[in-house]
Amino acid sequence: MGIIDVFDGREDHILRKGEECGHLSCNNESLAGAVSQRACVYSGARVVLNPVTDALHLIHGPIGCAAYTWDIRGSSTSGPDLYKTSFSTDMGELDVVFGGEKRLASAIRQLAARYRPPAIFVYSTCIVGVIGDDLGAVCKSASKELGIPVIPVRSEGFRGNKNEGYKAACSALFELIGTEQYTPKGRYPINLLGEYNVAGDLWMIEPFFEEMGLEIVASFTGDSRVKDIQRSHTAKLNLVQCSGSMTHLAKMVEEKYGIPYRRVSFFGLHDMAFALRTAAEFFDVPEIVSKAEEIIARETARVRPEIDAHRSRLEGKKAAIYMGGAAKAVSLVKGFEELGMSVVIIGTQTGDSDDYKKIARIVKDGTVIIDDANPLELKELLIKQRANLLVAGVKERFLAYKLKIAFCDFNHDRTVSFEGFDGMVNFAREVDISVNSPVWTLPTLRESPLTQIVPEERIREARPQEARANV
């Protein structure tokens, strides 16, 4: 008997800290038929690259892959918005039979003339990998003809999981880096990696770096321009937030350009302070270090009362975390600590064994750790662990709601920014208004004067363990 027994072959992907000392199986193929919450290689590449606001993102394949990824993500822009336009070669049957290279070449030419983008990313989809279109060759000759970077993104959906897509995106970005000369404005230029400016997150943290005298050359890739990416080799430090998607790039850049990287997170008061200190200590200039401390003290004092007010309503509540990447999950554990909440379930779609070791270190005994979960397992665990809140993405939202469990969207679809000091206030409020909403206490069953239906609440009191699972 495992913690829950839903699918054969998934036992090794779920463990409970403290009780079992087994090794968590992860970063392998999803189980067919289990309704994994993961997407594909293309999806990984798309989320990383799409926030480059002035690039033209062209999907080479039939319409579906473009249709479902068009302008539904929350990455904001302060200027150009070409990234919100969907471009697809919309391959038809003839293209599949005779090859899509000609169509792709013509599409690139036509779109470049019409939209004049500074660069084009060309994503391959499943079918391109099967029929064997030579994306590299088409892009190379288009690039030569048009005089702009036309970069192939090798993102055939079936070639692995989302992690492979991150790598494909990193390779594409790496091709751009260093292709434009630039002299940074000051002596302390940095890049932010794995910062996607979801709901304007970047704008919540940018002012503090500026206040410290640091210049952000490029943010990868939230609210970035192609030229920012091209100039990013002139930075002296890379701060890596979403480590799952961007560590690969950070390592390549370190090797080629000698720019070191540090892992940080901008979520939560603790992690935000740590991020500012990390940057300050890297440059080791007294004024920057003292400025960082000044900002941390000032901002923390400013937002503390509001966070404490939410905390008083949240203390002791139980949270479940299910994230795409591990970095966000780890940061959330600390975030919930700041709100006085405990974490009873934590899982990711794409964490690797190092990530899970780190997670296992920071969560309390009794917490269930799960890799590549599916709706059936999430449902069982949410009931069994008696979670009050699930933090995840849209696919999981309505599962939680149907179980009468509060929900907080921490994914790309959210519309509220969570980073930096004010972001933590927003997060605390989001959690508070959902966990403490009156909707959860409305009677699911009406007590009828005519029938003997026992209200759900009474059943739960009588049999707390099974009640929610079985009624």
Next chain:
Amino acid sequence: MSDSYSNVNPCHMCMPMGSVLAFRGLESCMPIFHGSQGCSTYMRLYLAHHFREPVDIASSALSEKGAVYGGSANLKKGLKNLIHGYKPKAIGVATTCLAETIGDDVGQIIREFQQEEPLARGLPIIHVATPSYRGSHEEGYANALQAIVQQTVADLPPRDRLNRSKLYRRRSNSSSLNLILGTAVSPADVRYLKSMLRAWGLELDVTILPDISETFDAPLSPGLSMMPEGGTPLADVARMGLSRQTITLGGRFQESSAGAYLEERFGVPNTVLPLSIGLENSDRFVSEVERATDMALPREYELERGRLLDTMVDVHKYLAEVRAAIFGDTEMAIGLAKLLCEVGAVPAIVATGSKSPGFIEAVRSISPGSKALAGVDFSDIQAEVKKSEIEILIGTSNGRQISKAERIPLVRVGLPCSDRVGAGRQLTIGYEGAGRLLDTLANTLMEGDSRR
């Protein structure tokens, strides 16, 4: 762009998406895509945004190995796991581009699976070919409906082998009707049809396919069943070959047709009508049911019809000569165009992303002055909007960029509606649906005027 090598902001979705809308309208039917993991996740996300419901779609999760050596093992494993996990009463297998291109024989794989796997004995597994490069979600939907009927009613002897007179006797005694619905109907639309038929006393005689009234808009209830309640029972589908008549609402522009199949193979006459949007289209449906059953429309619906007329009179001045651009699924767009004409508004642009032959002629037959566009994307639609002095946009939420750029209000109708709530409760068909739409259109215009 029609003269172009690319699609810029799509006004249609892919074929497997349509199959889910059909399969999810069967009782306890779990869809699975044969392809890579992303397809199912993306469409789950898209449908969750629209319906605000959990939508589970399994995947055979094909990897590189599967793509090279064939996906049979993955599909069988996927089927086994989903039967074990979800315990469905039926399974709908739809192919993706990947599976179609590597050339897996899905029918054969399923036959083998049903022989090899004890769990699968007696469990209907319906399969449909839905490669994205061959059509839009509308074709996928039509293909899936036909596959459902074809593979469920297949046990009956075909028409030429039946004793004609016996069949005729059975059919003329039969009071059952088939009601096959096109794309873009909402759960509320299906609920409306069901309550109308109930009031008519016909609820036991009519098989509605597909029935998404509960499956995509489930009430919050104690405990959560991973297979939502509701949907057309397969046992009812199995009897569709014996019905007296089929009424198909919508679906005129796709090659596949469950109704046409039933007519051809079992001799069930198929009456194809436009989706019941607007007065005349609703009248046509009601009259067809009266003709088929010899039973008059219940009085409460006659009153509703009267209220629609009253609404039409109330709003006619607000909507007179208002120029609208309509976009979305074929039948929905045509139904909306008809409704606008009925109150004196002008459907200046009527567009669909599906490359449907016959769509343009159908639009012209309703409204000769309209600019009809098929197989277009939103960049084409925007270009037309710019030169057509449009005052209101009506269609899916994907029109929001045009709405913002051109500063024209968008009334959201159809799928997807990802940035507003209530898609599952939006009623557009029947007398009541038409009335509500007209209220919304008039109010939207008045809201704009009051802000000026």
